[in-house]
Amino acid sequence: MTSVPPYHKIRRIAIMKGHQVGYTEGILMNFLGYTISHQPGPSMIVGPSEKNIKKIVQQKLEPMINDTPVVRGKISHFSRTTSRNTIIHKDFPGGFLVMCGANVAADLAGTSVKYLLIDEVDRFPVDTQGEGSPVELAIGRTAAYNRRKIIMGSTPTYEESSVIAKWFEEGDQRYYFVPCPHCKHEQRLLMDNLVFDKNNIDAGVTYKCEKCGELIKESSKTMMLEAGIWKPTKEEHISETFRSYHLNALYSPIGFLSWIDVAKAKMKAERDEAYAKTFQNLYLGIPCTQAADEFPSANALYKTGGKYEEGKIPTLGGVTPKFLLAGVDVQGDRLEVLITAWHRKICFVVEHIVLWGNTNVDPHESPWLELTDVLKSKYGDYGITKLAIDSGFIPYRVFSWKRSVVDHHKRIQVIRGVWDMDGIISYPKIMEVSVYSGKKSRVGNKYQDVNTHFLKNEIYKRLLIESDEVTDTHIFFPKGKDREFYEQLCSERMVLPDAHDPMDRTGRIRYRWKAVRERNEILDLMVYNFAMWYGCNAAKYAHTDDKWSRFVEIKSFTG
Numbered sequence: 001m002t003s004v005p006p007y008h009k010i011r012r013i014a015i016m017k018g019h020q021v022g023y024t025e026g027i028l029m030n031f032l033g034y035t036i037s038h039q040p041g042p043s044m045i046v047g048p049s050e051k052n053i054k055k056i057v058q059q060k061l062e063p064m065i066n067d068t069p070v071v072r073g074k075i076s077h078f079s080r081t082t083s084r085n086t087i088i089h090k091d092f093p094g095g096f097l098v099m100c101g102a103n104v105a106a107d108l109a110g111t112s113v114k115y116l117l118i119d120e121v122d123r124f125p126v127d128t129q130g131e132g133s134p135v136e137l138a139i140g141r142t143a144a145y146n147r148r149k150i151i152m153g154s155t156p157t158y159e160e161s162s163v164i165a166k167w168f169e170e171g172d173q174r175y176y177f178v179p180c181p182h183c184k185h186e187q188r189l190l191m192d193n194l195v196f197d198k199n200n201i202d203a204g205v206t207y208k209c210e211k212c213g214e215l216i217k218e219s220s221k222t223m224m225l226e227a228g229i230w231k232p233t234k235e236e237h238i239s240e241t242f243r244s245y246h247l248n249a250l251y252s253p254i255g256f257l258s259w260i261d262v263a264k265a266k267m268k269a270e271r272d273e274a275y276a277k278t279f280q281n282l283y284l285g286i287p288c289t290q291a292a293d294e295f296p297s298a299n300a301l302y303k304t305g306g307k308y309e310e311g312k313i314p315t316l317g318g319v320t321p322k323f324l325l326a327g328v329d330v331q332g333d334r335l336e337v338l339i340t341a342w343h344r345k346i347c348f349v350v351e352h353i354v355l356w357g358n359t360n361v362d363p364h365e366s367p368w369l370e371l372t373d374v375l376k377s378k379y380g381d382y383g384i385t386k387l388a389i390d391s392g393f394i395p396y397r398v399f400s401w402k403r404s405v406v407d408h409h410k411r412i413q414v415i416r417g418v419w420d421m422d423g424i425i426s427y428p429k430i431m432e433v434s435v436y437s438g439k440k441s442r443v444g445n446k447y448q449d450v451n452t453h454f455l456k457n458e459i460y461k462r463l464l465i466e467s468d469e470v471t472d473t474h475i476f477f478p479k480g481k482d483r484e485f486y487e488q489l490c491s492e493r494m495v496l497p498d499a500h501d502p503m504d505r506t507g508r509i510r511y512r513w514k515a516v517r518e519r520n521e522i523l524d525l526m527v528y529n530f531a532m533w534y535g536c537n538a539a540k541y542a543h544t545d546d547k548w549s550r551f552v553e554i555k556s557f558t559g
């Protein structure tokens, strides 16, 4: 891509791509190698997560440095890491390189960069702890440089939220035209022109020239890629400073993805509707739409509305739940509590409470004091059997509060959400917690990991049920909850965590959840409640009314 070198006047480049097209090596590493040796400046790479950045450093950056003597000679032998080892620095004459995940990009306030390289932007979190969009934050760091260059590349995700698709649309939409080895006709490589035997893909895959119809062997690919040319397809968007590019997986260099791999994925997408979207993102390199019926609609839930009064145990369809759970989310300025009541698998939201006040305070002060009152409150004859509280924000305060509720602390379960664990809830573990003196404390800091991936899936499956009947997998809501409540509940979508490496060891596609709006506390609170339902072993007793009655007798808190 001729506009990539730093001396070119193009300031902004967007590359929407299929996976394994060599973006990290071919664009990011080449760009860095060039600037470090010829036109150094403050540079930054931001990826969706710390894990993703560490992988780039180990698998792409270190080899590039080691294999390029002119670069190797300039890079300081020492990498510095700051901000609890999450930001990696490398120094060289005339500049530096900082690398970090989008989640800590806000920690870089004050760092100004000339070259900004953004990897897998569609997998960025929407908001880093209330600081605003991490993409915007990163771009803001280049404001001081007139000759800045921003390179953003990503495999796209969903149309509604895709940043890369938006940038691509805004640009001049360049596609790569490669010559046919037979007739020299320049053409875009398109999925429909792959030729193969569906029943025996391994026998070989060729490409049919759109002009002469001759079959092209994959062995010609390297030659074709070398002789190719980028052509803008959106004339009216041609700009002096901004270009957008597209590459699908057919352009993957030899040694990455073969046409056989692509043909196999194409066949799988034809058989499997869910995989078809993955195929669109990873192989075609285009965003997919989210079918309306795949995820619950906040609007629909809001319109259906609640069925009973908030703050009381309901009776609905002859069912009165007698087993209560609660989830607590800790934010800097408030505690949010969601209380649910259960009859076997049926979940009734009883009450949503927000306790305002700085949470970085002693447990005998507000809002922790009020949280103790909530824990001790009764709904009719019943109290909360288990209250799950997220340790995430300020673990030290959460554990202090738990210890302060001397006579009831057994009903409190400190939890931590984890998306890639086995099982639903882990055995209790001990957390090392920094106390204000700077020392670490381990005493009594027991917590359990909960599988947010599984639980969100479970909750969304249930929210999709349209029937009004009190069936065993329903979730019911009280009257009067506002639209925001349901928006937060329906705020996440499934995306691939890592487009470089979408499959796990067993070949399963690894999805994770991503917020499509800034606030999602209600969904988190629901997850904590569901975690406690599983944590109390309720699933084992939920099959029959008899078993459930015995369970309620033993487990329900009536003290």
Ligand SMILES: [Zn+2]
Residues within 6 Å of the ligand: 180, 181, 182, 183, 184, 185, 209, 210, 211, 212, 213, 214
């Ligand atoms: Zn041809």
